[in-house]
Amino acid sequence: MFPGHRTAAAAIALTGVTGLGLLAVGATRPPPRPPRPPAPAAADPATGQPATPAPPLPHANPTRVTIPAIDVRADLVPVAVTSTGELEVPPPDRPTIAGWYRLGVSPGEAGNAVIVGHVDSRDTGPAVFFDLGRLRPGDRIRVARADATEVTFAVDGVRSYPKTAFPADLVYGAGTVPRLRLITCGGRFDERERRYLDNVIVFATAVA
Template identity: 65%
Template sequence: MPPSPAPPPCAPPSGGHPGRSRPVGWAALLLVLAGALGAALLAAGLAAPAPRPPGPAGPAGPAAAPHDRPGPSLPALPRSAPVRVTIPTIGVRAEVVPVAADSAGQVEVPPLDRPTVAGWYRLGVSPGEPGNAVLVGHVDSRATGPAVFFRLGRLRPGDAVEVARADGRAVRFVVDGVASYPKDRFPSALVYGTGDTARLRLLTCGGRFDPARRDYLDNTVVFATRVG
């Protein structure tokens, strides 16, 4: 598995963040998206690039997030690209496109002109394979306002996330927890780590928007585990 990339940067918006439902200024939205998920995927107005986080877990084995529940005994699925993510609790039903990492080591983001699309970090595992599959998305957009992961911070343990794959399978996950991390202390091992259980990480920008840096200061991460 390639080195863990840095979290996607957040763009400079006018106000608003993933946990709020009130409208966000268009300028702010664009900035939020770009900064939150990197240059290509969340390209809604990226801010300064996020610092590179620590590398993956070492010889002691993969790190386990404090939120992760024990995984059920389910057969591992073969690799297959995700094509759609559905999160009923927050009204998300979005197309998923593959993204990688840019030259600065940050996760790419979906095109700025497609704020309702999520991105799958294709250098990691696909949803349903053992390990952590990572989906990223914009928090808002200058053109449309709230974007695909605008309400990500509202998810709670027990909420369902379903990912449809190109092979026709639908993989169901249950949220274990939601956390916010400063960009300079982003837990790469917990987000991109390996393991025997199929897990999912959903990632966007969060926290306070710093107008001087034109960037959100935090990343919101949702931890979820595959269920039968």
């Protein structure tokens, strides 16, 4: 169990924090809400297995994530854990970048690589992962790495979880197949608490 796993349920409040002031920006018009994923199917998206899974690669820092289906092309910065044990997030003044959890595996290695991104910004509105809820099984996610390789992942499923029931084992669990988890905030926006109540998680598996 590596650092971050212990505090995942509390830590992944993450991108809702930077979106807290969004409602205050347009007093006469409500802000757009991030799309919700479809209702869960019977299959567990965390165990997706393509017909030809990609073999694991050695460690290499990721540099960029591209998701054509929702027009995302974002630089990646490493994030870790704060002094209070919470997952770090990308700088709030840079809502168009995403963060790779550097204490876990890198995308392409065996196990679950984790990338987090803001859902919205008080200053600019929708942020890098605003449309994660639109992804569907089979959509492709490409991650460029510092060793000049690129790993392609196929989406297995998208789910929304209450922040009080964050599925830490499904997100941070180990394994022999290269997998990817993309995380942002979503669900209902609590007007009084000024935060989103859920996390949207994309489950994906590397394909050859």
